[in-house]
Amino acid sequence: MKNGSRHFAVLPLCFALLLFFFHPQSPGAQTAAEDVFRFPLNAETRPRFDRVCTTLAEHPVIKGTFVQQKTISRLNRSLVSSGNFIITADLGMVWETLSPFPSTLAVGRDYLVQSTPSGVKTRLDAAGNEIFLRLSDTISAVFSGNSRKLLDNFENYFTESNGSWTLGLIPSETSIKTFAVRIIMEGDTVIRRITLRERNGDSIRYELSNHSFPQEIDSGEKALFSL
Numbered sequence: 001m002k003n004g005s006r007h008f009a010v011l012p013l014c015f016a017l018l019l020f021f022f023h024p025q026s027p028g029a030q031t032a033a034e035d036v037f038r039f040p041l042n043a044e045t046r047p048r049f050d051r052v053c054t055t056l057a058e059h060p061v062i063k064g065t066f067v068q069q070k071t072i073s074r075l076n077r078s079l080v081s082s083g084n085f086i087i088t089a090d091l092g093m094v095w096e097t098l099s100p101f102p103s104t105l106a107v108g109r110d111y112l113v114q115s116t117p118s119g120v121k122t123r124l125d126a127a128g129n130e131i132f133l134r135l136s137d138t139i140s141a142v143f144s145g146n147s148r149k150l151l152d153n154f155e156n157y158f159t160e161s162n163g164s165w166t167l168g169l170i171p172s173e174t175s176i177k178t179f180a181v182r183i184i185m186e187g188d189t190v191i192r193r194i195t196l197r198e199r200n201g202d203s204i205r206y207e208l209s210n211h212s213f214p215q216e217i218d219s220g221e222k223a224l225f226s227l
Contacts, residue, residue: 033184033195036168041156049158050147052165055189057145059213062087062190066095066206073201085208087143088217091225093136106224107136113225121227134175139194142167142185154183164188 041049063086070079086094092108104115112124141149150156150169153176157168169183182197194206 033166033186033193036157036159036166036184037170037182039157039159039168041158045158045160048160048165049156049167052160052167052187053145053147053150055145056143056187056191060089061214061217062143062211063214064208064211066208069205069207071203071205073203086217086221087140089144091217091222093140094221094224104224108225109137113227115224123227134173138169138171138176138183143191 039045063084065083066085067080067082071077072079081097082099083095083097085096092106094104094106096102096104102117106113106115110125114122114124138149138153140146150167153171153173155170155172157170159166165187167185169185171177171180171183177199179198180196181199184193184195184197185191186193190208190211192208194208196204198204
């Protein structure tokens with residue numbers, strides 16, 4: 001068991017822990033979701049935005065699976081990993097990577113706990129990881145429907161059609177702008193996709209599926225947040 005603090009690579013969620021397989025980048029990386037930035041949140045769309053936030057806040061615990069793809073524009077390559085996630089209203093998030101190599105990262109309010117398959121844990125405090133934690137805090141705000149935090153810290157863009165919605169975020173916080181210049185989230189009754197556009201032209205996309213909504217997490221899952 002280890003306890004310490006060191007600088008994490010500036011990647012959201014469990015990016016810094018993951019090793020990936022390389023895949024060619026498909027042409028036309030820009031998607032229709034980018035169109036959301038043509039539609040600033042306004043008085044007409046604000047009620048629908050608020051309803052989405054209320055729906056997302058209905059579940060104190062969300063579990064599911066993810067596929068993460070990081071696109072490196074200068075190499076025309078994508079890096080892929082997959083696993084399970086847990087989002088809790090009180091403790092934070094857990095990202096359990098299963099492929100290509102297993103690792104687990106619990107993201108608390110001001111700390112990170114990394115667990116290896118052998119059971120070794122390392123705690124990383126907020127110092128040196130501010131951007132990582134701020135991005136995780138942003139994603140938690142969306143999952144929990146915290147509209148106030150989104151309105152205070154981002155330019156908000158929003159569209160909705162046929163029960164699906166797209167939320168675009170342009171950060172006003174300097175710490176986030178150094179890494180993610182745009183964040184796009186897509187969903188319906190749950191969040192289905194998260195895309196982060198980086199300043200250097202790279203991007204990171206999460207595809208989320210198999211959502212479930214238990215009332216609470218079990219003791220083993222709670223233990224991931226502590227040493």
